[in-house]
Amino acid sequence: MIRTRKLAPVLALIVPIAVLIVYRILPSMPPGNLGVVESRLASCPDSPNCVSSQSEDAEHRVEPLPLRGSASEALGRLRSVLETMPRTRIVDEQEYYLHVVATSLVFGFVDDVEFLVGEDEQVIHVRSASRVGHSDLGVNRDRVERIREAYERSGGGE
Secondary structure, three states, X not given: OXXXXXXXXXXXXXXXXXXXXXXXXXXXXXXXXXXXXXXXXXXXXXXXXXXXXXXXXXXXXXXOEEOOOOHHHHHHHHHHHHHOOOOEEEEEEOOOEEEEEEEOOOOOOEEEEEEEEXXXXXXXXXXXEEOOOOOOOOHHHHHHHHHHHHHHHHHHOO
């Protein structure tokens, strides 16, 4: 009984530190489902910490960005928008695809944001997903909408 009382303060300190360490290590490992497969971005998981313009269900669905001009012009405008966003960096850029990593200010949680030009549809598909956790409290949806507004102001929505 006495040992348990003495260990409680130590455990109260160690457990939160261990959780923070795990949440700092796990986000550094990108998920294996990123990228384009058969002209599609990965589907969102069942958890509410992901949004995608290619999703069929309302919980995960966001509208794609409008494609104005050529794919390279549109991605150039989008790249300019993304470069102004704090704690956001482009990690992969291809002819029709961008992958961005966004990190939260307080805990350093990492989200993957992907963009895929759909020329036939005249859109830029978007997917934003948290690497860890279950709920993101709407952070990914809010991020996509901030990107949309900035992109449209830059001439991408004319």
